[in-house]
Amino acid sequence: MEFSGGSRLDPYVDRYAERTHGMTTSEIRALFAVANRPEIISMGGGSPFVSALPLDAIGEMTAKIVAERGAQALQYMGGQGDPRLRELICGVMALEGISASPDDVVVTVGSQQALDVVSRIFLDPGDVVIAEAPSYVGALGTFTQYQADVVHVQMDDAGLVPEALRAAIAQVAASGRRAKFLYTVPNYHNPAGITLVEERRDEIIAICAEANLLILEDNPYGLLGFDGPPLPALRARATEGVIYLGSFSKTFASGVRVGWAVAPPGVKEKLVMASEATTLCPVALSQYVVAEFLAHHPWQEQVKVYRELYRARRDACLDALAASFPTGSSWTHPAGGFYVWVTLPEGVDAKAMLPRAIQGRVAYVPGTGFYADGQGRRNLRLSYSLPDPERVREGVRRLAAVLDEEFEIVSTFGAGALDA
């Protein structure tokens, strides 16, 4: 018998759980394979530029941890994570106005695991998650695996629109379904590159409190703003009703897989039990490395290095878009983080175009993956975090050339010619 990677000949097909029916290969996943080919400029994955880290110093530091504290650093530990790291995390969060105790913190295997365990303890099949339109593809994938429905809420340049949030809550209630939380990335949104302005933050919190709706605040990029000090987190303005997710993937390194959740005590206990069932405990070695880096290296200087580096890449991206993209396209102007969200001219399908873009040696993530409801065909996400400014510029130029060809095809053969 022969298997071809699909499930057509899969003898187990009638035995899978119901939840697998929503499992589809994500665009980001398919891109990982392609992005590694050196001739392609990948503006796909949201990868930090870890080469900017002091790798020799981190290597030495890690060697010392293993040699001197290997008995702990290479061993299991408690499911809530290293107490010392949890204390240091409270110091990191203080920069965004959050006051929390190490007891409130659960260390996770990247904030993706935090998303998973929050979903696990709150979501029954058919429950609703309210999320920005568009929203982080990895979160949508997790909500789908828990068989929840996502209801999107419109953003404008100032972030989540309060009136649209009110309407979505009312609509879910009217349909007899149950919204369990609002999932939001308030700072330098993935994929939209938009930030929720300070004036709206209290209003969003008030709307959710009134509706008895938990807020799941996902904030991996908060310290990576280009224009002044970070905004106070939602969790800084409301200790009740907010579960906060943080990550070292963008401010330090994604390959150690260290993120965290902050939650009220009852929720926290359940998060720990859920993550124990998932991975037993977070990674001891990684936690020791991050704690050591926070405690004994000028880590805020490192964040500043990252910030300046990403600012230059953002500038390169926006300049190149303005110089080369066709009339009828538009894009967001991120004040931090990794992403520009592009809307293509009428008639162009970003997903159908991707294979031709890759042929043109540039990669991006098509917009549809960031919606649970089929929107986003004219959208794409560009990440400027990994390639240097010159490569960012070249990538955008290549993409503009691919777009020009799309228009040529349309003008010659009609719009239908572009379908995948």
Add this chain to the structure above:
Amino acid sequence: MEFSGGSRLDPYVDRYAERTHGMTTSEIRALFAVANRPEIISMGGGSPFVSALPLDAIGEMTAKIVAERGAQALQYMGGQGDPRLRELICGVMALEGISASPDDVVVTVGSQQALDVVSRIFLDPGDVVIAEAPSYVGALGTFTQYQADVVHVQMDDAGLVPEALRAAIAQVAASGRRAKFLYTVPNYHNPAGITLVEERRDEIIAICAEANLLILEDNPYGLLGFDGPPLPALRARATEGVIYLGSFSKTFASGVRVGWAVAPPGVKEKLVMASEATTLCPVALSQYVVAEFLAHHPWQEQVKVYRELYRARRDACLDALAASFPTGSSWTHPAGGFYVWVTLPEGVDAKAMLPRAIQGRVAYVPGTGFYADGQGRRNLRLSYSLPDPERVREGVRRLAAVLDEEFEIVSTFGAGALDA
């Protein structure tokens, strides 16, 4: 408002998912806090003796990885895991007779994550998992979070009893429920310390094949046998119908959190998607460290070091049990791995006794946690892996003294006096 760690005053109590109702704090988890106090001899957790590793050399190796290949080792990677590590894993598995391709391997965050994602893709609420009696507490916790029912099958000194397995399969079918897989730890069973004899292996496979029942073979201890070469894995005898789980937690170090699953192609694809939704990708740094250790260190010599070390501790444990435990108690005689499974005399409750044992400065895991159905009150698991032989002996002696006191209480006040 005040929270006391329980959920009595938890304002979110009416919002949790159905699956949280089965979440209870595990005995192992409670023990982690206690086991760290130096005056207590912990025979609780299944922790490897990582101090036996060449920590200086591993430290240096890790420093080199970070300094020279940090751009990859500190970055995200594909969800299936590092191709080089997957190839090396195939070499590890060959020692147990398994022939597999790197394509079949999914690297996970410890084999606990493999348990989680296998459960995720196969288990709907109400499905049945067939498992040995007793069975690994961490697996039972995961199955419970997926709202599956566990049906236990008896073991004898030769492992899972084929007739009992047939009967369990028939019983589940007769009750109209659906068994999705047999979960089994064939080698040096956790917690029972029993090994499935070679003569029964084909029969177990045949019974499952006939019933169209998948086998989930969990094999963290297979290379840690004290009496000669490892037995061929179930996966070595059947490539179809078996999902195999391996781990570096016991043969290298638990604190890097690297395990793996081997599955047929259709299943494998779904496992990758499920683990992406859980942690995005396994830990790059950990995978590089393990791969480097496998490729450039005499790792089989290291496994031998562990084996001899655990053999001495097993001997100390069995000697001390024979010398000090009361008539009416019995225990298994593990030929490898970490655990002895003790049955206490009639009238003693291992769970109720635990606080008194901890007062007596020795810790273990009570038997009830290893059953889904309330069995195991007279049982406890002793791990001899972490304390040195003299401490193992002293731990068993302390426990025997606690048992003597239990009997004194019973003879003075009657059996009811021992209830917690």
